[in-house]
Amino acid sequence: MKINLRNMVLLAGGAALLGGCSTLGVKPWQRDVLARADMQLNAEPLDAAIDDHMYFSKEASSGGRGFAGGGCGCN
Amino acid sequence: MQLKRARCRLIAASCALLGATAARGQDASSAAADSPSGDWNIDSAIAYYHESGRIKAIEPIVNISKDYGDGNTFGAQLVFDSLSGSTPNGALPSTRPQTFASPSGKSLSAAPTTYTTSSGQLVSQSAPIYAINPGQLPMDPNYHDQRIAASGTWGHAFTRLLHGTAGGKLSYERDFFSMSANAGLARDFNEKNTTLSFQVNNEFDSLSPIGGAPVAASDYALFAKGGGKTKDGVGVMLGLTQVMTRRWLTEFNLSVDRFKGYLNDPYKIISVIDGGGNTTGYLYERRPDTRMRKSAYWENRAAWGRVSANVSMRYMVDDWHVHSDTVQLHVRWRNFDRDRYLEPTLRWYRQSAADFYTPWLDSTAGNHIGYASADQRLQAFHAVTYGLKYGVKLDDSEDQSSSQFSVRLEYYRQTPDNPRAGPGSLQGLDLYPGLEAVLLQVGWRF
Numbered sequence: 001m002k003i004n005l006r007n008m009v010l011l012a013g014g015a016a017l018l019g020g021c022s023t024l025g026v027k028p029w030q031r032d033v034l035a036r037a038d039m040q041l042n043a044e045p046l047d048a049a050i051d052d053h054m055y056f057s058k059e060a061s062s063g064g065r066g067f068a069g070g071g072c073g074c075n
Numbered sequence: 076m077q078l079k080r081a082r083c084r085l086i087a088a089s090c091a092l093l094g095a096t097a098a099r100g101q102d103a104s105s106a107a108a109d110s111p112s113g114d115w116n117i118d119s120a121i122a123y124y125h126e127s128g129r130i131k132a133i134e135p136i137v138n139i140s141k142d143y144g145d146g147n148t149f150g151a152q153l154v155f156d157s158l159s160g161s162t163p164n165g166a167l168p169s170t171r172p173q174t175f176a177s178p179s180g181k182s183l184s185a186a187p188t189t190y191t192t193s194s195g196q197l198v199s200q201s202a203p204i205y206a207i208n209p210g211q212l213p214m215d216p217n218y219h220d221q222r223i224a225a226s227g228t229w230g231h232a233f234t235r236l237l238h239g240t241a242g243g244k245l246s247y248e249r250d251f252f253s254m255s256a257n258a259g260l261a262r263d264f265n266e267k268n269t270t271l272s273f274q275v276n277n278e279f280d281s282l283s284p285i286g287g288a289p290v291a292a293s294d295y296a297l298f299a300k301g302g303g304k305t306k307d308g309v310g311v312m313l314g315l316t317q318v319m320t321r322r323w324l325t326e327f328n329l330s331v332d333r334f335k336g337y338l339n340d341p342y343k344i345i346s347v348i349d350g351g352g353n354t355t356g357y358l359y360e361r362r363p364d365t366r367m368r369k370s371a372y373w374e375n376r377a378a379w380g381r382v383s384a385n386v387s388m389r390y391m392v393d394d395w396h397v398h399s400d401t402v403q404l405h406v407r408w409r410n411f412d413r414d415r416y417l418e419p420t421l422r423w424y425r426q427s428a429a430d431f432y433t434p435w436l437d438s439t440a441g442n443h444i445g446y447a448s449a450d451q452r453l454q455a456f457h458a459v460t461y462g463l464k465y466g467v468k469l470d471d472s473e474d475q476s477s478s479q480f481s482v483r484l485e486y487y488r489q490t491p492d493n494p495r496a497g498p499g500s501l502q503g504l505d506l507y508p509g510l511e512a513v514l515l516q517v518g519w520r521f
Contacts, residue, residue: 025268025318033322037477038383038407038416039376041316041326046120046136046518047464047483049152053134054124054514058489060426060452061399063330064372064389067276067310072222073251 041065116140120481120518127511129214130160146232156222161214165343165449167435169354170209170500177203177217178285178342181298212508215342222248228257236263240274252281261314272314276332279307284341292444295344295357306336322379328372335365345449349438352499358436360448368393381409397453399426413468420462420485425492429453434495434506454507455492460485462514483516 026034037043048065056062057074117139124132133156140150164175176183180203207213228242238261246253259274282288287300310332317325344357370391377384389401407418431446432453462485469478491507 024320025265026321028266030321033378034318034324036378036383038385039324039378041324041374041376043385045138045152046118047516049136049138049154050120050122050134050514050516053154053156054487054512055424058452058487058510058512059399059424059458060393060395060397060429061368061370061389061391061401061424063310063332063368064328064370064391064401065326065374065387067255067257067274067278067312067330067332072224072246072253073220073248073280073282 114141117521118518119520120516122514122516124512124514126160128161129510130158130162130218132156132158148230149227150230151227152225154222154224156220158221159219161216162218162342163212163214163451165340165345165360165451166213166357167346167348167354167449167497167501167506168207168210168212168504169346170352170504171354172209173207173213173354175205175207175213175215175344176298177205177215179203180286183296210504212505220248220250222246222251224253236267237261238263250283250285252283254279259312268318270314270316272312272316274312274314276310276312277308278310278334279305280336281305282337282341288337288339288341289359291339291359291361292447293359295359304337304341306334306338308332308334322377324376326372326374329370330372331367331369333365333367338362338364338366340448340450343448343450345433345447346435347438348435348498348501350498352497352501355438358444358447360450361444361446362431362448363395363446366393366395381411381413383407395453396430397426397428399424415468416464416466418464418466420460420464422460422462423457424459425457426455428455435497451491451507451510456489456509457492458487458489460487462486477520479518479520481516481518481520483514483518485514485516487512487514 033039042048052062052066053072053074056072117137119137120135122132122134122136124130124134134154136152136154138150138152140148142148166173166175174183183204203217205216224244224246226242226244228240230238230240232238240259240261241257243256244254255276255278257274257276259272261270261272263270281303282305283303284300286298287302288304289295290299290301293299310330312328312330314326314328317327319325339360339362341359343360345360346354347356347358349355368391370389372387372389374385374387384407385403385405387401387403389399391397391399391401401422401424403420403422405418405420407416409416429448431448432450433447434449434454436444436447462483464481464483466479466481469480472478487510489510491509494507496502497504497506
């Protein structure tokens with residue numbers, strides 16, 4: 001891997017991010033709320049799929065939480 | 076009791092599969108990860124979508140997932156779409172009647188085509204044309220299409236902290252075929268409070284437009300059309316998920332994708348207008364053959380007692396100079412028994428126009444245009460969605476695999492921004508009518 005200023009900045013940024021994240025979070029026995037169905041990132045996959053399809057076919061933007069490709073000829 | 080439950084699930088699965096003839100890709104691995112080990116999790120829904128004066132669609136969808144309990148998960152999705160109604164063809168309203176051909180048409184003549192079948196029978200077939208009254212937005216009234224799509228994702232835990240996924244998706248329509256493959260790796264840190272993920276996706280699309288793919292920027296009246304076209308794309312996504320507190324989870328994604336190939340809409344045309352606002356002809360649109368999109372997405376989930384909220388934001392920019400902002404809010408209220416919930420939704424969206432978007436072409440410019448499209452999806456507009464969902468739990472489980480019945484209603488309104496005033500006789504006509512749509516969805520999770 002070529003070491004240049006950009007890579008060093010990226011590495012330093014990533015390390016700082018992970019270092020900052022290490023001070024956050026909970027212990028394993030504190031995950032009761034996080035285990036709830038409505039706290040899952042993909043809690044309602046069908047709602048998300050239907051919404052993504054609707055917006056993909058009517059707007060110029062798509063993706064974000066998933067890939068932006070549509071697999072649909074509607075746009 | 077267990078046998079009865081298993082029987083119910085099998086019956087439900089059969090009904091869901093029979094009712095759903097089509098599919099759409101969706102990562103079901105997270106759902107699988109939350110289902111009880113060894114059980115199949117089945118989530119199904121049917122959605123009815125209705126645009127005011129335009130398209131109607133019915134979309135049954137079913138999602139199945141399973142956690143094998145040994146670090147392996149599987150998820151699959153099947154979707155069917157049936158669409159019909161009217162769709163704008165890109166041309167502007169006019170003070171005079173306008174005549175267009177459906178995509179399968181070969182001329183703008185109203186004369187029926189007469190031919191003799193192999194059995195010697197003389198058949199007269201009406202020309203596939205449609206007329207638009209003065210002042211009305213030109214729309215093809217005979218649009219209909221059906222789509223079936225299937226996708227699957229396999230998840231595997233390489234170690235306690237390193238997980239991988241691999242998946243694929245197939246989608247078929249009469250004039251479109253798409254296939255894609257994706258793979259991802261996720262690594263947990265900090266007692267599984269932090270997860271870094273990387274995913275890659277590769278998509279290949281084959282287009283077979285009805286009547287052929289028009290020559291870009293060619294005169295509409297010439298019906299210069301060729302064969303099928305292709306496009307392909309690759310995308311990568313870097314994600315960070317962080318548990319902030321006992322009640323707050325956040326996710327941040329950066330993604331880039333690039334598509335190349337035939338990116339035109341083969342059914343969209345552009346009106347050519349003279350200084351008096353009169354339509355002198357139409358050209359097929361022409362878009363660049365590459366598009367690169369970059370997006371940043373941030374989602375937060377938080378819960379307090381019987382209330383939980385989900386706020387997400389997305390910023391997207393592409394090299395067609397479309398910039399967009401999206402903010403979405405869901406708030407879920409559960410009742411005292413925690414077996415029912417009500418979830419209002421609000422979504423706000425805004426986009427700038429693509430740099431080659433133009434509602435019409437000036438007749439003095441001739442037929443030598445650069446990139447140009449009058450597709451309303453590439454204009455500047457903002458949109459608002461209001462939604463309400465009601466859900467009832469059908470068992471005592473607290474996890475994501477709990478049985479549930481739900482009904483969801485959404486209203487979507489799109490309003491053009493900074494519309495350009497038309498010259499001459501176009502003044503006073505509604506050139507940018509916007510869009511209103513309603514979505515009704517009924518879901519059943521087993």
